[in-house]
Amino acid sequence: xxxxxxxxxxxxxxxxxxxxxxxxxxxxxxxxxxxxxxxxxxxxxxxxxxxxxxxxxxxxxxxxxxxxxxxxxxxxxxxxxxxxxxxxxxxxxxxxxxxxxxxxxxxxxxxxxxxxxxxxxxxxxxxxxxxxxxxxxxxxxxxxxxxxxxxxxxxxxxxxxxxxxxxxxxxxxxxxxxxxxxxxxxxxxxxxxxxxxxxxxxxxxxxxxxxxxxxxxxxxxxxxxxxxxxxxxxxxxxxxxxxxxxxxxxxxxxxxxxxxxx
Amino acid sequence: xxxxxxxxxxxxxxxxxxxxxxxxxxxxxxxxxxxxxxxxxxxxxxxxxxxxxxxxxxxxxxxxxxxxxxxxxxxxxxxxxxxxxxxxxxxxxxxxxxxxxxxxxxxxxxxxxxxxxxxxxxxxxxxxxxxxxxxxxxxxxxxxxxxxxxxxxxxxxxxxxxxxxxxxxxxxxxxxxxxxxxxxxxxxxxxxxxxxxxxxxxxxxxxxxxxxxxxxxxxxxxxxxxxxxxxxxxxxxxxxxxxxxxxxxxxxxxxxxxxxxxxxxxxxxxx
Numbered sequence: 140x141x142x143x144x145x146x147x148x149x150x151x152x153x154x155x156x157x158x159x160x161x162x163x164x165x166x167x168x169x170x171x172x173x174x175x176x177x178x179x180x181x182x183x184x185x186x187x188x189x190x191x192x193x194x195x196x197x198x199x200x201x202x203x204x205x206x207x208x209x210x211x212x213x214x215x216x217x218x219x220x221x222x223x224x225x226x227x228x229x230x231x232x233x234x235x236x237x238x239x240x241x242x243x244x245x246x247x248x249x250x251x252x253x254x255x256x257x258x259x260x261x262x263x264x265x266x267x268x269x270x271x272x273x274x275x276x277x278x279x280x281x282x283x284x285x286x287x288x289x290x291x292x293x294x295x296x297x298x299x300x301x302x303x304x305x306x307x308x309x310x311x312x313x314x315x316x317x318x319x320x321x322x323x324x325x326x327x328x329x330x331x332x333x334x335x336x337x338x339x340x341x342x343x344x345x346x347x348x349x350x351x352x353x354x355x356x357x358x359x360x361x362x363x364x365x366x367x368x369x370x371x372x373x374x375x376x377x378x379x380x381x382x383x384x385x386x387x388x389x390x391x392x393x394x395x396x397x398x399x400x401x
Numbered sequence: 402x403x404x405x406x407x408x409x410x411x412x413x414x415x416x417x418x419x420x421x422x423x424x425x426x427x428x429x430x431x432x433x434x435x436x437x438x439x440x441x442x443x444x445x446x447x448x449x450x451x452x453x454x455x456x457x458x459x460x461x462x463x464x465x466x467x468x469x470x471x472x473x474x475x476x477x478x479x480x481x482x483x484x485x486x487x488x489x490x491x492x493x494x495x496x497x498x499x500x501x502x503x504x505x506x507x508x509x510x511x512x513x514x515x516x517x518x519x520x521x522x523x524x525x526x527x528x529x530x531x532x533x534x535x536x537x538x539x540x541x542x543x544x545x546x547x548x549x550x551x552x553x554x555x556x557x558x559x560x561x562x563x564x565x566x567x568x569x570x571x572x573x574x575x576x577x578x579x580x581x582x583x584x585x586x587x588x589x590x591x592x593x594x595x596x597x598x599x600x601x602x603x604x605x606x607x608x609x610x611x612x613x614x615x616x617x618x619x620x621x622x623x624x625x626x627x628x629x630x631x632x633x634x635x636x637x638x639x640x641x642x643x644x645x646x647x648x649x650x651x652x653x654x655x656x657x658x659x660x661x662x663x664x665x666x667x668x669x670x671x672x
Binding site: 141142143144148151154155158159162204207208210211213214217236237238240241242246249262263265266267270271272273274276277299302303305306320322325327329330331337338339341342343345349351353354357358360361364365368 | 462463464465466467472474490491494495496497498499501502504505508558561562563565566568569572573575576577579580640642643644645646647649650651652653654655656657658660662663665666667
């Protein structure tokens with residue numbers, strides 16, 4: 140297993156400090172601005188469409204087990220399930236992991252109870268399909284076609300099955316909102332889905348939807364952390380350029396080596 | 402093993418399997434009972450403490466430098482044990498997944514809903530595959546049990562998976578057709594970039610610009626080099642920018658989860 144060197148440890152410490160500082164700063168009641176993210180704003184539009192059409196919605200929490208992207212997907216599911224309960228719309232959640240299935244069922248049940256309509260929650264709509272990638276994909280494709288879903292949400296870790304799910308959703312005429320931290324799958328979602336959440340927008344989703352001070356503060360901390368990383372990168376570009384032009388400066392500008400592993 | 406002293410050495414493998422299952426149930430039942438005995442207002446704190454300690458092992462293991470010879474530090478040995486414990490917790494939930502499948506397909510079958518024969522196919526496939534797996538495990542020297550399992554797994558499950566995967570090829574064509582239509586300046590730029598990259602990957606691309614010099618300034622305009630440049634310069638820059646954003650977002654979420662600051666994100670009610 141790899142271990143951090145001192146440079147990485149200090150840098151990580153700085154990033155952690157910035158994020159935690161902004162979280163506790165925001166918890167003191169500071170007002171924080173968050174820009175409009177069209178993909179996340181479209182969630183309510185997609186829920187409304189399903190309610191108007193009287194057809195169900197589908198939420199895919201991805202293929203992974205209980206990883207960070209799946210946790211984020213479950214936080215988004217809470218918001219969508221609340222809206223589904225509010226508008227008395229059916230939401231189907233097919234899962235590929237038994238732990239995620241258990242939590243997704245609890246999250247959805249809780250959202251219906253919080254909206255005062257626990258009797259509308261149907262446990263059969265939260266399903267464990269298979270932990271096999273393409274068995275899961277074929278199961279979801281079947282549900283999309285049979286149920287004629289009006290809105291399809293795909294949040295979490297997706298792999299080669301992403302395009303199968305998104306294209307089938309497109310074929311059945313569903314409004315599709317997708318987000319994944321898997322960079323290789325983002326182009327497929329951009330192509331096939333109506334709205335795609337890219338990059339760190341995925342991890343901003345829970346803050347954007349809930350406006351919780353802790354989450355908003357964390358988001359602000361992330362921005363400061365990214366500013367630190369951008370500064371290091373710019374300094375690296377300048378240093379590397381200077382070293383290329385004047386190799387004799389190598390002894391004075393050897394800080395790039397601090398980031399080397401080992 | 403709790404039940405290990407009940408089993409004689411050299412006992413058949415299936416008896417050991419039953420023993421492991423009994424251990425699993427005894428340990429799981431004891432943990433569940435203990436959790437139920439903890440007063441409700443302490444459960445939240447208990448969960449937070451267990452989460453923090455489990456996360457702390459991974460963090461400290463990463464940040465404490467390892468022995469230069471072995472690359473391990475004093476916590477490296479524990480990582481595997483923590484991973485095993487996580488697998489045990491996961492194994493508990495496996496039964497819930499099976500329960501979900503049985504509940505859904507069982508109800509449809511019992512009520513003879515439309516497509517009930519598919520639900521019947523699930524039960525047949527489930528039990529046949531399970532029996533074939535157990536048969537192979539219990540008779541490792543039998544060629545017949547091995548062949549039966551391989552026929553079911555390689556000949557059916559793997560082949561069906563491959564068939565499903567092959568559909569991606571067709572979907573890429575339909576998705577690319579929609580994406581590459583010239584609707585805006587960005588779409589046009591993407592179409593041009595995709596055209597050059599695709600041409601640069603196939604022999605005809607290299608043939609078209611074969612007349613250009615292989616070295617020097619002119620070589621930069623050879624299609625395979627333009628394609629390489631698009632993939633490794635502008636594309637890679639965008640890729641890394643997205644990756645940085647994602648990783649910093651993941652770090653923030655990991656911190657919130659580790660320190661139990663993520664409360665309220667999943668449930669309205671408290672534990």
